[in-house]
Amino acid sequence: MSVIAHDVYAGDRTPARRQQPTGFGMALHRAKKGLRSPTPYLMVFGIAVWLFAYWLLCEGLSLPRFEKIPGPVTILSDWISANPQQGTSIYTPDYYQHIYVSCRRILIAFVLATALGVPLGLLMGWSAKVKDYTFPLFETLRPIPIMAWVPLAILMFAGYETPVIFLATLASFFATTLNTMLGVQSIDESYFRAAGCLGSRKRDVFWHVVVPGAMPFIFTGLQISIGVAWFSLVAAEMVSGDFGLGYLILSSYVNSVTVPMVIGMLTLGFVGWFSSAIVRFVGNRLMQWHVKALAMQGR
Amino acid sequence: MSAVTALPSQAPAPRVFKRRSKFERAVSSPRFWRGIAGILAFLALWEFGAWAKAGLGLEIPFFGKLPAPSAVAAAAAEVVVQPGYWWSWVESYKRVLGGFVIAMILGIPFGLALAVNKYFRDVFFPPFEILRPIPPLAWVPASLIFWPTNEMSIIFVTFLGAFFTIVINVLGGARTIDVRYLRAAQSMGATQWHLFSRVILPGTLPSIFTGAAVGMGITWNVVLAAEMVSGGGSQAGGGLGFFIWSSYMGGSMEHIIVGMISIGIAGYLSSALIRVLGERVMPWRRAF
Amino acid sequence: MQSQIFSAPTVPTKGAISIRDVTKIYDPDGAQVMAVDHCSMEIAPGEVCMIVGPSGCGKTTLLNAIAGFHSITEGEILLDGVPLCGPKHPLASQASDRIVVFQNGALFPWKTLAENVAYGPMVQRRWPKAECIERARAALKEAGLGNVADKYPGEVSSGMARRAEIVRALINEPKVLLLDEPYRAMDALTKQIMHEALLEMYDRTKVTIYFITHDLEEAIFLGDKVYVMTTRPCRVKKVIDIDLPRPRDYTTLTSEAFRLLVKEADEAVHEEALKAFQAGEREMA
Numbered sequence: 053m054s055v056i057a058h059d060v061y062a063g064d065r066t067p068a069r070r071q072q073p074t075g076f077g078m079a080l081h082r083a084k085k086g087l088r089s090p091t092p093y094l095m096v097f098g099i100a101v102w103l104f105a106y107w108l109l110c111e112g113l114s115l116p117r118f119e120k121i122p123g124p125v126t127i128l129s130d131w132i133s134a135n136p137q138q139g140t141s142i143y144t145p146d147y148y149q150h151i152y153v154s155c156r157r158i159l160i161a162f163v164l165a166t167a168l169g170v171p172l173g174l175l176m177g178w179s180a181k182v183k184d185y186t187f188p189l190f191e192t193l194r195p196i197p198i199m200a201w202v203p204l205a206i207l208m209f210a211g212y213e214t215p216v217i218f219l220a221t222l223a224s225f226f227a228t229t230l231n232t233m234l235g236v237q238s239i240d241e242s243y244f245r246a247a248g249c250l251g252s253r254k255r256d257v258f259w260h261v262v263v264p265g266a267m268p269f270i271f272t273g274l275q276i277s278i279g280v281a282w283f284s285l286v287a288a289e290m291v292s293g294d295f296g297l298g299y300l301i302l303s304s305y306v307n308s309v310t311v312p313m314v315i316g317m318l319t320l321g322f323v324g325w326f327s328s329a330i331v332r333f334v335g336n337r338l339m340q341w342h343v344k345a346l347a348m349q350g351r
Numbered sequence: 352m353s354a355v356t357a358l359p360s361q362a363p364a365p366r367v368f369k370r371r372s373k374f375e376r377a378v379s380s381p382r383f384w385r386g387i388a389g390i391l392a393f394l395a396l397w398e399f400g401a402w403a404k405a406g407l408g409l410e411i412p413f414f415g416k417l418p419a420p421s422a423v424a425a426a427a428a429e430v431v432v433q434p435g436y437w438w439s440w441v442e443s444y445k446r447v448l449g450g451f452v453i454a455m456i457l458g459i460p461f462g463l464a465l466a467v468n469k470y471f472r473d474v475f476f477p478p479f480e481i482l483r484p485i486p487p488l489a490w491v492p493a494s495l496i497f498w499p500t501n502e503m504s505i506i507f508v509t510f511l512g513a514f515f516t517i518v519i520n521v522l523g524g525a526r527t528i529d530v531r532y533l534r535a536a537q538s539m540g541a542t543q544w545h546l547f548s549r550v551i552l553p554g555t556l557p558s559i560f561t562g563a564a565v566g567m568g569i570t571w572n573v574v575l576a577a578e579m580v581s582g583g584g585s586q587a588g589g590g591l592g593f594f595i596w597s598s599y600m601g602g603s604m605e606h607i608i609v610g611m612i613s614i615g616i617a618g619y620l621s622s623a624l625i626r627v628l629g630e631r632v633m634p635w636r637r638a639f
Numbered sequence: 640m641q642s643q644i645f646s647a648p649t650v651p652t653k654g655a656i657s658i659r660d661v662t663k664i665y666d667p668d669g670a671q672v673m674a675v676d677h678c679s680m681e682i683a684p685g686e687v688c689m690i691v692g693p694s695g696c697g698k699t700t701l702l703n704a705i706a707g708f709h710s711i712t713e714g715e716i717l718l719d720g721v722p723l724c725g726p727k728h729p730l731a732s733q734a735s736d737r738i739v740v741f742q743n744g745a746l747f748p749w750k751t752l753a754e755n756v757a758y759g760p761m762v763q764r765r766w767p768k769a770e771c772i773e774r775a776r777a778a779l780k781e782a783g784l785g786n787v788a789d790k791y792p793g794e795v796s797s798g799m800a801r802r803a804e805i806v807r808a809l810i811n812e813p814k815v816l817l818l819d820e821p822y823r824a825m826d827a828l829t830k831q832i833m834h835e836a837l838l839e840m841y842d843r844t845k846v847t848i849y850f851i852t853h854d855l856e857e858a859i860f861l862g863d864k865v866y867v868m869t870t871r872p873c874r875v876k877k878v879i880d881i882d883l884p885r886p887r888d889y890t891t892l893t894s895e896a897f898r899l900l901v902k903e904a905d906e907a908v909h910e911e912a913l914k915a916f917q918a919g920e921r922e923m924a
Contacts, residue, residue, distance in 0.1 A: 090473065094474050095476075098473065098476070102478040117497055117498075118497075121496065184381070185388065186389055187386070188387075188389055189390050192390060192615075195618045196612070196615035197614060197615075198572060199572045199579070201611065202579070203595055204611065207602075242741045245733075245745070246739065248707070249706060249738045249739050251759060251762055252762045261747070264747070265749065283569075287572070287576050291579065305493075305496070310493075313492055313493060316489070317493065320485055320489050321483075321485035322484070340791070341750075341793060342748075344793055345748060345794065348794055
């Protein structure tokens, strides 16, 4: 007789009628529960207080120095006006041109950096030899802040486009490679051993252990990397550029129009946040196992 | 089953292996030489790139556009004897440390307050999160307009760059403290203040130092950017960013690279300082 | 119950391990920690061999040497008379005739249980991929894990995960199953169920088992032989033959013979545990 037949865990015989909650149902439940707590109201209150303080300082009281900064009312009315006083709003095609150019540059840089950084990082983490040869060089170049590369990049590459993309790629390459390498090194030794016991060849270990095991770190790295890509993009566009949000900010400053400058900053914040949300979303999609395990641990 | 007798005490004599110092072992390991080989290969390729362009008219991508490392070394030897160069180190360090220290002083309490008090977090975190994604460099023009002097605006932007990172790290660190430590302290009769100063604060220290290390990297970037964008004028002692910028204006690639290497070293030294400080303050982490 | 997946062996499965005079010294250039000192053992094919000893005594070092994770400094280890590692090859090769079940579990968290079980046959190209998955499902079902076959290890209880790991090992028909304190973190009740499940799988496959534990009752309940090891450096202190009849179940635990064996083993282990405790070394767990 099988002991498993009266085993409490025995899968096939547990009544599996319990309805699993759907994603939508869970979200609804959470939203309902959230509205009963003070959190959402306090959040709205916090933002309102902050906006009011901003308005009061810059427009309401027009305190010295603060008066030079456009207040929320000025910004918003210009931002959504069809005839903006200072030249930039959601109705001007230039605004979208700036956003498009920046996003395109980021996309190229991010794809390039990922395509180069992830394989290199995987190799560095997996093979001690590859790491021995490349890591010291890597660590020699990495402390040089990306800003310090700007003039060199402008001199080395012709035009506006290439230096900007080069700088953004460089910054995100370092972040991606380093995190991927750390990701491989963070994989528990016993997974490699288990794979060895089960008769894996090197290739199997790479595809079935190294790559999926490093995935959570890789995606953390990609989120950092897209952040630093934006960071260096702004730096590069401010110094050299003909379009783009960084250029919009600096050229507005040079032309003494402050509203487009702040619009550029806020747009940058939003686009930057949105791009990293996309990376997070893709990561969670690819790593269902990770998401589910975290959920089981109640995190 | 008669082996229950005591362990025989005459254990076989251990084989003799030579013991060597840490340094000896590092130098004799292939790892050390591989690293050196990697760096040398890079330098050789770089030198070859410059040489190939001059001698053969052949342009290797990337390296072909750069001056040779030997030319850079010559320029560096020239520059390091000038006092002006060292003053730009001092200038940059002053700005970095100024903004960084202010960010620590304001960021750590703010992050801790966000972590310990839920209402405080609900009210102050959303505006913080709205501002955080804006890259620090995007603040440069606005702060140039707002602050009366260039110096103040540079320090302000530097402060911003480090502030967001530190706050996020402190908040994350304080919230991941194991609840068991808090319970243990409570069960031993700790007051609220003790709970904060003896458990939460030390528990957050590792994250504070992580945040500081990352913040330091951002800080250097911001100082350089600010020096390049604003200090582009004719100020004396404009810092290392200005050193690079003026070399750029003068079209001397050798000097640009000398400047980059200097900043690399400066940045590395400041991160090393944070690491050493971290080990000092957190002796329990040193063993790992 | 007759299994369709793990065919009942007609001849005893091979899997004799000879450990001959094995010594292991960690870090010979520096600290020179002697983990195993001239240790010898003979494990017969199909024997359940339980290794008991204080924490950090070097039991795991021997397991690592058999599995091919660590080299040995002196001596040799043979499997069915063929040297695995010896003076010429201090590191054994890793192969699917010796499979380890790890202390903290090593199911790949990024694969479902079925994919995990199918992994071994798949990389060894035993069957086409689809068949591997199919057989894996059947094996899981037989072990009572049919309805969690498509879950990730992070979603199931540790007991289920550990059992799936044993299924993952056995589907490769190994000669030796090496278990490194697999039930260490489990509560007594779960452990009991795990023991019975393991015994049942053993009765079906008659695989040689090398099982490390520091739970004496577990050792006596499961084993044919219990090896009590000395504290570091590791040597065999005492071998206890367990002549309790098989199949065993939970009623065995209360029998008089069982009690006597526990008492006998306890005396040997206690002395070593005391020594290890006084040495105060940090557990190598």
